[in-house]
Amino acid sequence: MAHLNQAPALEESVREFDLASTTVRELNRYLHKDLPAADAPRVVVTHPDGAHSIACGLDAPVDVEVHGHVGYYVAGMNKHARVTVHGNAGPGAAENMMSGFVRIRGYASTSAGASARGGCLVIEGDASLRCGISLKGADIVVGGSVGSFSAFMAQAGRMVICGDAGDALGDSLYEAVIYVRGEVKSLGADARFEPMSAEDRKVVAELLGIAGFKHDPAEFRRIASARQLYHWNADANQEY
Amino acid sequence: MxxxxxxxxxxxxxxxxxxxxxxxxxxxxxxxxxxxxxxxxxTEPVAGQLHKLSLYAGTAPIDWNQVQRHLGEAIDGEHTLKVTANHAVLTTSASPDAVEAWLDSHAPELTVLCVGRAIDLYKDTGAxxxxxxxxxxxxxxxxxxxxxxxxxxxxxxxxxxxxxxxxxxxxxxxxxxxxxxxxxxxxxxxxxxxxxxxxxxxxxxxxxxxxxxxxxxxxxxxxxxxxxxxxxxxxxxxxxxxxxxxxxxxxxxxxxxxxxxxxxxxxxxxxxxxxxxxxxxxxxxxxxxxxxxxxxxx
Known part of the structure; x- marks a missing residue:
């Protein structure tokens, strides 16, 4: 991480925003309104220094590279864009993503990929608590471990965890599916381990391939909803 | 937040x-x-039996010299004040409890923000x-x-x-x-x-x-x-x-x-x-x- 703030040598069709001298608002305005319709340049962002909402709300197939650590909501609501953070991300990375691809080279703080409907989020390091909370269809691949309450109420989508998971993984899970390679401290209510099918191994292999992680899909276990919370059970005595 | x-x-x-x-x-x-x-x-702790109290005077002007003089007349010991705006760090050789009690009754416009041998404390409203x-x-x-x-x-x-x-x-x-x-x-x-x-x-x-x-x-x-x-x-x-x-x-x-x-x-x-x-x-x-x-x- 020694050279986080050093951008690669500039080539043709690269647009650089140095946030030491430019505001996030200017960067985002460019990405929202001033991108050429065709042949958009690669956008390189330097000195993010923990700023919030970098490359938020994008709606174009542009490549954005951020060199350094970012704050809250990087690539939030992303659509079509490919955003790479060469550093760590604050809370809510790629939250509400619709499509596109977001890669965090370092770790991600809480609620990474929250409510994301589509696209793919790759976190090369660890993800903190509530990763993939309320996931609605996106794919999340975490190279490290995830914190507690990850995939809480996740409705659709797939989550691959190469490391361990904290407490209450997949609590009140709907139809999202979790694949975990390491230890699970505890499963949440209504989440259960299920056998890995050939189809599951294919899914894990595909997502690991996209993320660039070299693990054997056979090492992963599948977690899905037992669907016991789908209907109110008056006899459960409020004990779930 | x-x-x-x-x-x-x-x-x-x-x-x-x-x-x-x-x-x-x-x-x-x-x-x-x-x-x-x-x-x-x-900071490094004050020497010997000394203690520090951080004092806050609010918005009203205060005569810090007078506070120091009256404190010296009332309580034996060395008392020094380092003033910054409406705040001062009082260093005293007397018992901090006795000083605090005296301040409470004789200088009620002052708030004691902290007591100790190493701590100084500043807090106020504003950006x-x-x-x-x-x-x-x-x-x-x-x-x-x-x-x-x-x-x-x-x-x-x-x-x-x-x-x-x-x-x-x-x-x-x-x-x-x-x-x-x-x-x-x-x-x-x-x-x-x-x-x-x-x-x-x-x-x-x-x-x-x-x-x-x-x-x-x-x-x-x-x-x-x-x-x-x-x-x-x-x-x-x-x-x-x-x-x-x-x-x-x-x-x-x-x-x-x-x-x-x-x-x-x-x-x-x-x-x-x-x-x-x-x-x-x-x-x-x-x-x-x-x-x-x-x-x-x-």
Missing amino acids: CGIVGLLLKNSSLRPRLGELMVPMMIGMTERGPDSAGLAVF PAEVAKRYEFAQLRGTHLVGHTRMATESAVTPAHAHPFTAGQDFCLVHNGSLSNPYMVRRKLEPLDIEFETDNDTEAACRYFEWRLREGDSLRAAVQRGFEELDGFYTFLMGTDRELALVRDAFACKPAIVAETDDYVAVASEFRSLAHLPRVHDAHLFEPKPQEVYSWHI
């Missing part, structure tokens, strides 16, 4: 720059806490940059500090409600979050003759931990007990004359990030308060895990 910052210098040659390194950290937390700011700075300028934070020297920027959510915006809170001697606490059972904690502590100065939830946590320390708990043990007794959301950063301690509740809703190098340990709510620190990109950078106690000694 609030911002916390903390800095402990391992490299003693940096100690003259403690305040200068901290001010951008605090200003970086302005959006998290625009209404008040405060700082407890720990962090204004408060930092008002009290010349950039000039402060010392071994470690605990700072806070406040966006009030549960009690009034006054200097007394600003953080850090202190209790006992050489102890302070700042808080990002909110407690849901501060009155339960108060009802437990007040019968033990522990007096509260505000209705702020953080004060309950501060007095709870200081009580546990007096009862013989280590800071780590006190925090461990606090997991059972304190309900709510919190990132707490605590300072004693020798130590900084950081803890987040089980749900870790309130952010925190630590940067550690051979020269310093820096704590903040967000990385943007750490980005300016020397060689921060080579630092060991991590988010503290929930319900784990992190502490660093000078």
